[in-house]
Structure formats: C-alpha cells, structure tokens
Amino acid sequence: MFFTYLRRELRRRRKAALVVASGLALGIALVIVVNSVSSGMNRAQDKVLESLYGLGTDMTVTKAAAPPGEGETTRRPRFEFDAQDNDDTAEQARDLVMVQGFETLASSTVAQVGKQDGVGDAVGGLSVRVMKVNGQFRRGEAAPAQPRQGGPGGGTGGGAGEVQGGGAAFDVDSYTAYGTDVTQQDLGPLTSSKITSGRTFKATETNAKVVVLDSAYAKEKSLGVGKTLTISKTPYQVIGIATADSGDAAANVYLPLTQAQSLAGAKDKVTTVYVQAKDSQQIDAVKQTIQKNISGTTVTTSADLADTVSGSLSTASDLASGVGKWLSILVLVAAFLVAGLLTSSAVSRRVRDFGTLKALGWKSGRVTRQVAGEALANGLFGGALGIALGLAGAWLITTFSPTLTAQLGGGGGGAGGGGRMFGAAQAGQGGPGATSRALDIALTAPVSLTTIGLAVALAVAGGLVAGGFGGWRASRLRPADALRRVE
Known part of the structure; x- marks a missing residue:
C-alpha cells in the first residue's frame, strides 16, 4: 500500500517532484565539481612540490x-688566468x-x-x-711612429706609436x-x-x-x-x-x-x-x-614551500577551497530549504487528501511516513541527477584540462637550463642566478568514491529535510479540515 500510494502521488505530482529534485541536483552537482576541482588543485600542487623536493620528501633541513x-666577501666568484706571454692564440x-x-x-x-x-x-x-x-686574450700592437717636426734647430724625430687592437x-x-x-x-x-x-x-x-x-x-x-x-x-x-x-x-x-x-x-x-x-x-x-x-638550521616543510607557490594555480586553489566551497554550501542549504518549503506547500494543497485518509483510519505517523517517503524518493532522484551532472562537469574539466601557472619564488635558473636552487632558495636565501620560475600544470578534476558517497549522503539528507518539513505539517492535519474543503 505504501509503495503503491507513493508511486501514484509521485506520478500525479511529477512537475513539483521534478522541481524539488532539480534543486537538490544543482546543489549536489556543485559540491561534486568543487570537491573534484579542489582535489585536482591538490594534485597539481603536489606535482609542483615534487619537482622542487623530490618524491617522498616531507621536509628539508638547511643551514640558517x-x-x-x-661574509659577503666570500660570496664573489673569482676567476684567475695564467699569463700567456709567448702565445697570443692560447x-x-x-x-x-x-x-x-x-x-x-x-x-x-x-x-x-x-x-x-x-x-x-x-x-x-x-x-x-x-x-x-x-x-682568449689578444695582445695589442703598437702603431708605426709618426714623424714630427723638430724644434728651432730644424731636427726631426719619431714619436712613439699608440697601441692598437688587442682585448679579450x-x-x-x-x-x-x-x-x-x-x-x-x-x-x-x-x-x-x-x-x-x-x-x-x-x-x-x-x-x-x-x-x-x-x-x-x-x-x-x-x-x-x-x-x-x-x-x-x-x-x-x-x-x-x-x-x-x-x-x-x-x-x-x-x-x-x-x-x-x-x-x-x-x-x-x-x-x-x-x-x-x-x-x-x-x-x-x-x-x-x-x-x-x-x-643553526632551517627546516622547511612541503606546507611552507607551498606558500611560495603563486600564480594562477595558487589563485584558483584559493577560489576552489574558499569561495567555491562556501558557494557550494550556500547553494546546498538553499536547495534543502527550497525542497522543504515546496514539500510543505504541497502538503498544504493536499489537506483534503490527508484529512480523508485520516478519516478512513490512517494514523498521523502513517501520514508522516508517507510524506517523508515521497520526499526521500525526490531526494534520491535529485541525488542521482546531481551525481550525473557533477560527473559530467568533472569530465569536461579533465577533458579540456585548463592550464594553470605556478610561479615558484624559490627557483634558480641559469644559462645552462632550468636548474633549481635547493635548500638555500627554499629557505629564503638567495644565490647567484636566483630567480623565479613558472611551471605550467594541466588541471584535472578527479572524482573519488568519497565524493560520490558524500553526494549520496547529501541526497538522503535533502530528502529527510524536505520530508521533515512536510511530515510535521501533515501530522498536524485533522479530519475536520478535509470536510471544510469538500465542495
């Protein structure tokens, strides 16, 4: 009897049921996408930290x-070359x-x-x-001496030529x-x-x-x-x-x-x-x-090093963990409230039905369970729809893989290539050639079983919240209310 009545009522009020389920689905899908993107951000940051630290490294110890x-005088590169007086081409x-x-x-x-x-x-x-x-050094050569006019005695003499050419x-x-x-x-x-x-x-x-x-x-x-x-x-x-x-x-x-x-x-x-x-x-x-x-040592953990990562990766991570999560929570709360209010409103429009059922012998608890069952069914349908939408959104993000840039403040580059300054740069110390570097990381949105489980729990919770609103309203109805509605 319970399932028969449930099926009939959901079919008869399918538009209202679809509205409730869609609201829950939107909130659940947003939670899945935000959680999967946040996981993708964490993976991207792990890749950046692995490229700096090395796999399996939790922290580094360097000199303070x-x-x-x-000690500035000891930090200057100094090159010394042997004299090559007899061979200019050496x-x-x-x-x-x-x-x-x-x-x-x-x-x-x-x-x-x-x-x-x-x-x-x-x-x-x-x-x-x-x-x-x-x-190599190149020795300069003296230019030929230029003749010059003599003094009052009329004599002439050769002037010393200038050194030309040479260098290094x-x-x-x-x-x-x-x-x-x-x-x-x-x-x-x-x-x-x-x-x-x-x-x-x-x-x-x-x-x-x-x-x-x-x-x-x-x-x-x-x-x-x-x-x-x-x-x-x-x-x-x-x-x-x-x-x-x-x-x-x-x-x-x-x-x-x-x-x-x-x-x-x-x-x-x-x-x-x-x-x-x-x-x-x-x-x-x-x-x-x-x-x-x-x-006399400085210890740098991966969390400390993550603070030096800036750029679009850091910005997107902050948005996903901050604004995104709060937005998903607000949308989810709003979806729960809307589902509850719509279910309660539907109960108010079914006063004659529930009053008649009570007149036929239904107890208040049975009426409450019937309303809660309908709301739970709507929640599960909304959860399934939300999971499908969330998985589709995560799949699209992974497929298109937007590229994020991680700006590393502790990198060291040189003329020879993309070298990295270990320890000193990570601990905030400078060095020759110290400079920031940028890494491009492709964003993915992996969906874990935990996220799916969370979505199912939210779907059940949404149904229970809506059922709680409607069931409480239905339990307060009296058979006399139905008689007043009979035309």
Whole structure:
C-alpha cells in the first residue's frame, strides 16, 4: 500500500517532484565539481612540490641564513688566468664550481637528523653551480711612429706609436649540478625524474667519475650515454639521461656526492638534508623537534614551500577551497530549504487528501511516513541527477584540462637550463642566478568514491529535510479540515 500510494502521488505530482529534485541536483552537482576541482588543485600542487623536493620528501633541513652583510666577501666568484706571454692564440678556460647559496652543513648533520624522533629516513645532498669561462686574450700592437717636426734647430724625430687592437673575448656557460648520495637514492631531487636512457647510479659508485644528465640539458649540449662531460678539467662519463616527471628538472647534472664535494671544495659538507617522516600526520612535530635539537638550521616543510607557490594555480586553489566551497554550501542549504518549503506547500494543497485518509483510519505517523517517503524518493532522484551532472562537469574539466601557472619564488635558473636552487632558495636565501620560475600544470578534476558517497549522503539528507518539513505539517492535519474543503 505504501509503495503503491507513493508511486501514484509521485506520478500525479511529477512537475513539483521534478522541481524539488532539480534543486537538490544543482546543489549536489556543485559540491561534486568543487570537491573534484579542489582535489585536482591538490594534485597539481603536489606535482609542483615534487619537482622542487623530490618524491617522498616531507621536509628539508638547511643551514640558517647568515645575517645580512656577514661574509659577503666570500660570496664573489673569482676567476684567475695564467699569463700567456709567448702565445697570443692560447685559449684560456676555467671552471668555477660554487656551492649554491654559499651555505653548507656538516655531513654529520644527516646522521643527527636521522636520529630525531619521528624521522623515518634522512639523506644529504650538495647543490652546486658550475660557471665555465673560456676564450682568449689578444695582445695589442703598437702603431708605426709618426714623424714630427723638430724644434728651432730644424731636427726631426719619431714619436712613439699608440697601441692598437688587442682585448679579450670570453664565453660564459652556467649550469647546475647536484651531488647525490648514491647509497640512498629513495630521497632527494633525482627521484622526481625518470631514467629514460642508460641507467642510474650504482651503490658502489660513491666516488666514481660518472654523471646522469637531465634530458633537456643533454639535448642542448648534444650529449648522450657514453659521452664525456668535463667539469673543472675532470672527465665524467655520462651513464644515464633523466627526464623530469613534471616541470623543469631539479638540476642539469647529477653526480656522486663525494665528487660534488671535491669539485666544490666542500669536503664532508652538504647543502640540504632531505627528510621523510615516519608519520605524515606528525610533520609539524618532527619539524619542531629538529629545530629544537639541531641549532643553526632551517627546516622547511612541503606546507611552507607551498606558500611560495603563486600564480594562477595558487589563485584558483584559493577560489576552489574558499569561495567555491562556501558557494557550494550556500547553494546546498538553499536547495534543502527550497525542497522543504515546496514539500510543505504541497502538503498544504493536499489537506483534503490527508484529512480523508485520516478519516478512513490512517494514523498521523502513517501520514508522516508517507510524506517523508515521497520526499526521500525526490531526494534520491535529485541525488542521482546531481551525481550525473557533477560527473559530467568533472569530465569536461579533465577533458579540456585548463592550464594553470605556478610561479615558484624559490627557483634558480641559469644559462645552462632550468636548474633549481635547493635548500638555500627554499629557505629564503638567495644565490647567484636566483630567480623565479613558472611551471605550467594541466588541471584535472578527479572524482573519488568519497565524493560520490558524500553526494549520496547529501541526497538522503535533502530528502529527510524536505520530508521533515512536510511530515510535521501533515501530522498536524485533522479530519475536520478535509470536510471544510469538500465542495
């Protein structure tokens, strides 16, 4: 009897039912789209942070920035060339290998960090910049002496000629290199790239003269697996080519940590300690522990680094998490209220029906359940329609994939390509060539099962809210009210 009456009433009042269901569907669809876009924003930001940090990295530890003006004289690149008096055509070439940011930590800091409570793993790395200068000096030549008139005695003499020509012509090439601990390659920037040719480092190559090149840099310099890259007069064999998963690569050149320390004159030094927490929910607590127990360091988490990401990605993320969510909540609340009011209004137009049913013996509870059942059916239909609309909206966003730009305030670029300043730049320190970079990220709108479950819950809740309004109104009707409506 319940379902028979329910089916008949929904069919007889299908226009009103469609209006109620459409209102709920609009609110539910908006919630799905906003949640899926917000998830897409989080994925996009994760890609940006992975390109800066490396997969699996929760935080980095760097040396605290020195006070302004302190140690400035040691931060100036200095090139020295040998005199070549006997050969004007001799080419001068020098490689200057500098630690990025000019700030380092003792290698023992890695072990200290690894012993702190909550730290799952820690690995050190050294980021350096290589500046290569080559060219030659050209000796000037004295111009022929010009005759000049003598004095009162009528004599003549030759004047000294001016030096003409000469000078210097030098090319400057700059690129970034990263010294990685080849015995622990699960953390650090190299993990954000994939080996597309050759191989990665072996655990035994702690001091081997081998390098892995970023694919863009290798293409620019026409280098491949098996070729040789010379750094500061030391030949290194290219064993692999790595391609960044997203955005620019972490460095142009990757080499064993010991070799990077030797080239930069930074024995037993690292610029950054990459840390993985045992529990991702305790990152802030681990950060405080490290800062408390290891003085002179700056700890930067992925949340801190996310604050440096600006551009359209940041703006869209703020809109999705702020304005979008509040808008979806307001629309949903409005949809619930409208559904409740429409159901209550429908009950008022059915006074004769419900009064007659009560006169025939229906209890108030049975009438209430009947109205609530109709409202719940409308809510479920609206939920199904809203899920369909929400999935369609998320599919359209993913299909067209609008491009968002992430402006990275901590990037470092050089003439050699899209290098990145680790540690120092992330901690807010500057360095040679420090500059902001932009990454283009394609937006997606993934819909999770949790979002679908939320939509179903909202549909049921909307039906219950509407049923509550209507059922309360129906329960107050009396059979006498129906008699007054009989014509």
